[in-house]
Amino acid sequence: MTTKSTMTWKRIGALALSLTLAWGMGPVHTLSGANAASSQACGKGDHGLSATLKKGSGVEEQHLQFTDIDFLNDTTGRAGGEGFLIGTSNAGCTWQSIYTGQWQFTQLDFPNNVNGYALARVKNSPATYLIRTHDGGSHWTRLDTPGIQFKRIDFRNKDVGYGYTYNGVYQTKDGGVTWSKLNTPANTRAAAFATEKQGYAVVVVPGSGYHLKQTSDGGKNWTTSLRVVSDTWSGADLYAHGQQVWALLYGDAGMSQQSYSLYASGNQGKNWTQVFAQSTAGGGPAPGTNSTGKGNGPANPGGHPGNMALIGNQTAYLSAGSPAAGKVGIGRSYDTGSTWKNIDLKDPGYSSRISFPSAKTGWLAVTSDNSPAIYQTTDGGTTWTQKMLLPSEQD
Known part of the structure; x- marks a missing residue:
């Protein structure tokens, strides 16, 4: 997770996403028949999106797989995958397709609900590109970064951001058009x-x-x-x-x-x-x-760390997954590491990413191809509720 510095944009973002979802961010999916509402329960299954996401993603022969998650506040956010981006404005009760296409997202970073950045790849290429959107994620433009391969990005607002490579730091003040090495x-x-x-x-x-x-x-x-x-x-x-x-x-x-x-x-x-x-x-x-x-870290034995989310001056979360144990989990601290608690989810997976917009409410995406899913917690990770489930590798 990349921390956001301006809570005002987060509040504005909730309204903006609800409007853009209704006004053309992506197709609205509804179920036909008298029992449509009851058969597609709030926060259950794939929300009728799997066929559309797979068809438009450019990776039709692959299984749908989440790669990152990014929430502006407790109810409004996005999740990206290989060739698709989805969003919710009601805490995961319903999800909508925002984008399908060539971009295989590796990190999402939306400083507000309209302007966003991402690191992404394209099929059969090892290169990672920096891309930008000005319409909430429906359309993306590649930004040239000659000789720079970013490992992680962190945008504080629509103009100012930091890009981290494996051995250096770059700063932009014009929305990623130009970068200065620090x-x-x-x-x-x-x-x-x-x-x-x-x-x-x-x-x-x-x-x-x-x-x-x-x-x-x-x-x-x-x-x-x-x-x-x-x-x-x-x-x-x-x-x-x-x-x-x-x-x-x-x-x-x-x-x-x-x-x-x-x-x-x-x-x-x-x-x-x-x-x-x-x-x-x-x-x-x-x-x-x-x-x-x-x-030990979360998702032991042998857990691999995912990403961290920092809130305020004391609260921190770390995601993790264990290929050896076939599980995902988080670790948390409310006192800057003086005490630490590991919590395993009771659902399968072996890698994960998190986004915590507030101290107790957070989101976790299982990024492995077995049981790709999204979960929400409102109690600091002690309990989790599934909000999205895509077909797994075994389905």
Whole structure:
């Protein structure tokens, strides 16, 4: 999930999506016959969309599969997949087709309900493209980013956004048309900027491990606030919002298991807490396993992290899935990592993505091709309600 900085746009977005859904964002699907309403119950099944999505997606020979989910507020949001985008404005009671076509979405980021951005691929191409919409997602335009392959995007409004590669950070102030590279330390493996001045980076130091650094002047100067011992450094992910910073540090992977550690800071990277360190038989020791952290990540055994959602200055969620166990789940903290709770869903899957527009209400998309589904929670992930279910690989 990418955190949003302006709640006003979220409130405006709820009205805008309901209007665009009614006025041509995509075809309206209804059931014929006297029992139509009862046979297509609120929040159940595929909402009559599967045939339309598959026919227009350009991946007809494949099974429909979700890839990301992005909510503006507790009731209004979108879910993307390989060749399709769907939306709801009533908390998943009903869903509507917004887009079908060539774009296979990997990340959605709507700073408001009209203007949106996405990272996407096209069939039989390994390249990831940055695309933009000005009509809520019905039509998309590719933006040229010569020599830049974004791993993640984070737009604060329709103009200002950050793009993260595997070793750098770029900023745009004109809606993705042009990008400026920000200064980051040598051997950066992940970065995140909470504001134009306040940023963070994970740096690999051979023979030492991971170093966590922070800047308060937009990248001109960097200081190290934490060193994490590790014999391996297969990658990292960083998330920042307000005072919060969270770092996922990866060890090795093997036998469908991922070793990794999670670190959190509640004071802009000045001090860090090791939340957990998940070592696995297949991946070996997690980075910093001799530190104070203990326990495992969500969807254990061997769970693979998905994405994080940060709300306010203390609340954070992490999605995960376990190919070895065939399940998905989340982890959560309401105190910036001082305490942590893992919760497994009682439904099948092995990878997931989340979007939490508020502290307790969130959405999870099962992104594996067995039982692709969307779930909602209103109690911080303790219980989940299925809101969409597409035909699975086995159907």
